[in-house]
Amino acid sequence: MHRLFHFLYQYKAFLFFLILEAICxxxxxxxNSYQSASYFNTSNYVVGEILETSNNVTEYFNLKDVNTQxxxxxxxxxRLLTKEYQKKxxxxxxxxxxxxxxxxxxxxxxVVNNSTSRFTNYITIDKGSLDxxxxxxxxxxxxxxxxxxxxxxxxFSTIISLLHEKWSVSAKISDGEIDGIVKWQGMDPAIxxxxxxxxxxxxxxxxxVVTSGYNTLFPPGALIGRIQDxxxxxxxxxxxxxxxxxxxxxxLKYVYVIENYLKAEKDSLENQSNYSSDE
Amino acid sequence: MRSRTIIMPIxxxxxxxxxxILIFRNFAFFNMAFCYIYIGFILMxxxxxxxxxxxxxxxxxxxxxxxxxDTIGMHMAASVFIAYIRPYVINVLTPxxxxxxxxxxxxxxxxxxxxxxxxxxxxxxxxxxxxxxxxWGLNVFxxxxxxxxxxxxxxxxxxxxxxxxxxxxxx
Numbered sequence: 123m124h125r126l127f128h129f130l131y132q133y134k135a136f137l138f139f140l141i142l143e144a145i146c147x148x149x150x151x152x153x154n155s156y157q158s159a160s161y162f163n164t165s166n167y168v169v170g171e172i173l174e175t176s177n178n179v180t181e182y183f184n185l186k187d188v189n190t191q192x193x194x195x196x197x198x199x200x201r202l203l204t205k206e207y208q209k210k211x212x213x214x215x216x217x218x219x220x221x222x223x224x225x226x227x228x229x230x231x232x233v234v235n236n237s238t239s240r241f242t243n244y245i246t247i248d249k250g251s252l253d254x255x256x257x258x259x260x261x262x263x264x265x266x267x268x269x270x271x272x273x274x275x276x277x278f279s280t281i282i283s284l285l286h287e288k289w290s291v292s293a294k295i296s297d298g299e300i301d302g303i304v305k306w307q308g309m310d311p312a313i314x315x316x317x318x319x320x321x322x323x324x325x326x327x328x329x330x331v332v333t334s335g336y337n338t339l340f341p342p343g344a345l346i347g348r349i350q351d352x353x354x355x356x357x358x359x360x361x362x363x364x365x366x367x368x369x370x371x372x373x374l375k376y377v378y379v380i381e382n383y384l385k386a387e388k389d390s391l392e393n394q395s396n397y398s399s400d401e
Numbered sequence: 402m403r404s405r406t407i408i409m410p411i412x413x414x415x416x417x418x419x420x421x422i423l424i425f426r427n428f429a430f431f432n433m434a435f436c437y438i439y440i441g442f443i444l445m446x447x448x449x450x451x452x453x454x455x456x457x458x459x460x461x462x463x464x465x466x467x468x469x470x471d472t473i474g475m476h477m478a479a480s481v482f483i484a485y486i487r488p489y490v491i492n493v494l495t496p497x498x499x500x501x502x503x504x505x506x507x508x509x510x511x512x513x514x515x516x517x518x519x520x521x522x523x524x525x526x527x528x529x530x531x532x533x534x535x536x537w538g539l540n541v542f543x544x545x546x547x548x549x550x551x552x553x554x555x556x557x558x559x560x561x562x563x564x565x566x567x568x569x570x571x572x
Contacts, residue, residue: 134453135452135453135456135485136485138453138456139456139481139482139485142456142457142460142481143478143481143482145460145477146460146463146474146475146477146478146481147474147478148474149473149474149477150473150474150475150478150534151474152473153472153473153474166468169468169469172422172469173469176422176423180427235469237470237471238429238432239429239432239433239435240470240472240535241535241536241544241545242472242535244471246471280471308544309432309544310432311432
């Protein structure tokens with residue numbers, strides 16, 4: 123017994139070190155488990171406030187770019203609106219159709235923290251649960267999709283970026299209705315993979331890749347990117363397709379969080395029938 | 402000496418935290434080279450501080466970095482590790498004639514060569530551990546090696562520069 127205590131005393135620094143590292147590893151594992159709401163991250167109030175202050179200083183340098191982006195988006199929306207007005211035959215006949223037409227609500231938010239160069243990238247925005255944001259909502263920007271809300275506090279939310287090694291989104295090549303899954307490769311913030319496109323399909327460089335209607339995060343048809351190049355190895359069942367992402371993650375300033383009024387209904391139906399929604 | 406061992410770490414904490422979070426968090430060259438200058442704080446902690454307390458300080462400091470990177474645990478684990486091996490590295494690097502009793506870890510008291518090897522070894526170990534944890538189980542092994550090497554060089558350069566700019570005193 124005496125020798126045991128002597129031993130423990132002699133190696134106390136090492137044992138203490140092991141205990142501390144064990145705590146760290148536990149935190150890492152807990153934080154990385156998919157969709158676990160963790161408290162200590164950038165949507166924490168204090169951290170969010172500091173990031174916002176820091177961002178307030180730097181955002182003046184980007185004002186010109188942001189203005190151009192917003193003006194461009196305004197023009198696009200105006201065009202859409204005119205088109206919509208010109209459709210004379212847009213008549214809503216029953217409640218279900220009305221609900222589907224108004225299924226998505228967009229909550230604008232400002233990016234206060236963003237990373238693109240790690241293997242697992244996250245974005246922090248300045249809207250939280252008080253603005254109606256909940257974990258699991260989809261996020262898009264003016265050009266294309268951005269990611270999915272991981273956790274939120276009252277005033278801030280953390281988003282899993284599309285540039286995240288462990289996240290993928292179900293997609294299709296819009297021209298041919300060819301289904302696949304878009305997943306980031308881990309290195310270049312402008313390029314992602316489109317996986318599981320079988321070799322019997324036909325498509326060409328420049329085809330747009332959009333979200334499919336299979337998930338409840340994004341409205342079907344939201345742009346993800348365009349096919350940059352593709353190849354197929356002898357004997358492989360699937361193409362290897364590189365997609366140039368539509369969203370420029372390195373200059374992301376404003377995003378829209380998508381609230382889907384019918385998400386709960388679709389999810390519960392799919393759970394009943396034992397489908398797992400593919401996200 | 403006593404008040405020095407308390408005040409200096411506090412000033413160092415503020416300095417390195419501000420540098421890391423408000424400035425170097427926004428830099429990444431070629432998407433490969435990052436500057437984790439905050440470990441300069443752990444490298445520069447006075448040697449008199451007990452070993453176990455150093456580890457606790459390193460862990461707490463790593464935590465304040467982690468919350469801003471959304472990587473809870475990663476910087477903590479790497480910081481605790483270098484805080485643990487720091488005394489052994491200092492032992493291995495003992496110059497001829499041993500250390501003075503009132504040793505201070507800086508270029509002035511120990512010379513550039515000693516300081517450079519001390520910083521290079523610890524920075525490289527820290528970055529290796531950090532990127533290894535980040536890339537854990539992913540198919541990005543070779544990219545991780547590139548990141549480790551380039552980031553180590555970047556951090557080392559900034560840290561050395563900082564030593565000459567801020568901590569050098571005319572004798």
